[in-house]
Amino acid sequence: MINVVGLAELQSVITHNNTREAVRTGLVALAAGQVSAPDELVMDIAPSGDVHIKGAHISSQPWIAFKVATGSFPGASNAGCSFLLDARSGAPRVVIDDGGWLTEMRTAAAGALATDALARQGELTVAVLGAGVQARFQLEALAACRPISEIRVWNRTAERAGAFVASLAADATFRNGGSETQAQIAITAQTTASAAVAGADVIITTTSSREPVLHLADLEPGVHITAMGADTVGKQELEVAILERADVIAVEDLEIASRVGELQHGTHLAGRAITLGSLLTGVAPGRKSDEAITIADLCGIGTHDAAIAGLAADLLELD
Numbered sequence: 001m002i003n004v005v006g007l008a009e010l011q012s013v014i015t016h017n018n019t020r021e022a023v024r025t026g027l028v029a030l031a032a033g034q035v036s037a038p039d040e041l042v043m044d045i046a047p048s049g050d051v052h053i054k055g056a057h058i059s060s061q062p063w064i065a066f067k068v069a070t071g072s073f074p075g076a077s078n079a080g081c082s083f084l085l086d087a088r089s090g091a092p093r094v095v096i097d098d099g100g101w102l103t104e105m106r107t108a109a110a111g112a113l114a115t116d117a118l119a120r121q122g123e124l125t126v127a128v129l130g131a132g133v134q135a136r137f138q139l140e141a142l143a144a145c146r147p148i149s150e151i152r153v154w155n156r157t158a159e160r161a162g163a164f165v166a167s168l169a170a171d172a173t174f175r176n177g178g179s180e181t182q183a184q185i186a187i188t189a190q191t192t193a194s195a196a197v198a199g200a201d202v203i204i205t206t207t208s209s210r211e212p213v214l215h216l217a218d219l220e221p222g223v224h225i226t227a228m229g230a231d232t233v234g235k236q237e238l239e240v241a242i243l244e245r246a247d248v249i250a251v252e253d254l255e256i257a258s259r260v261g262e263l264q265h266g267t268h269l270a271g272r273a274i275t276l277g278s279l280l281t282g283v284a285p286g287r288k289s290d291e292a293i294t295i296a297d298l299c300g301i302g303t304h305d306a307a308i309a310g311l312a313a314d315l316l317e318l319d
Contacts, residue, residue, distance in 0.1 A: 007099055016105070020112055027280060037303060040053065052070075057087055062088065081099075096309060105141075110276070111296070116142075119202050126202045153188070155189075162189050198220070205229055215239045224295075225294070248292065254273055263297055
């Protein structure tokens with residue numbers, strides 16, 4: 001028998017906090033060589049759609065997980081579903097019909113983990129470049145683990161940035177960080193990326209750009225950058241000079257980041273990169289000073305999909 005799980009069931013048990021810990025466990029397992037994962041399958045569908053299939057088996061889990069995600073189809077939002085197979089028998093057991101929500105959650109969790117590990121301590125001034133769905137998830141996930149004092153938003157379309165800011169301002173999570181004792185978060189739209197990142201502790205890039213939206217000249221000492229947008233060949237959000245200047249470059253998986261992440265444009269720097277798993281376990285050093293510039297080059301990997309699908313199965317007591 002195959003169980004089918006819907007979005008409402010998932011949202012009743014999965015939070016940013018438990019997703020973050022599940023993704024942490026997956027990254028640590030990956031660093032320890034305890035994950036089996038195939039290469040991602042990417043299909044470009046004319047005229048402008050794409051399909052991504054990612055999967056993994058984390059050795060501590062009884063599941064083999066595969067996630068199918070689609071995007072960029074005209075007139076349609078991103079969508080997706082996951083499949084769980086019994087790791088002992090190979091038999092299909094669960095279909096997770098989440099509409100892409102789990103992908104947004106696990107992507108945001110990886111960003112929050114990296115930012116929490118690499119950003120300076122204390123309340124954060126956060127600049128977000130891009131005003132799409134993942135930008136919102138990134139901020140929610142970060143607010144769940146770090147105090148935020150200010151959010152600045154830039155988008156190529158000013159109207160979209162304004163609507164995004166209005167939406168954040170209407171949400172109690174961003175009015176006061178979800179805590180009655182925390183001061184109200186200042187939330188503004190900025191007309192340029194340079195203005196958005198000036199004085200920021202953290203910069204989160206969430207665009208689908210194929211040319212840099214962030215340049216070295218815009219950065220100040222001590223900033224941390226979580227770059228989310230580069231996940232296929234040709235995408236780029238950071239000027240290569242930023243990678244060359246960085247004191248720390250952290251990735252989920254070095255081979256994948258070198259192929260489809262920001263590192264595809266700076267492969268000569270791959271030898272300097274560390275994995276998030278090694279950072280989270282203390283094997284690799286992170287930020288060494290408040291003046292260091294740090295980068296997390298995140299692409300989204302099948303280990304994340306296995307981690308969050310396994311979390312759902314555990315919480316919903318699926319077998």
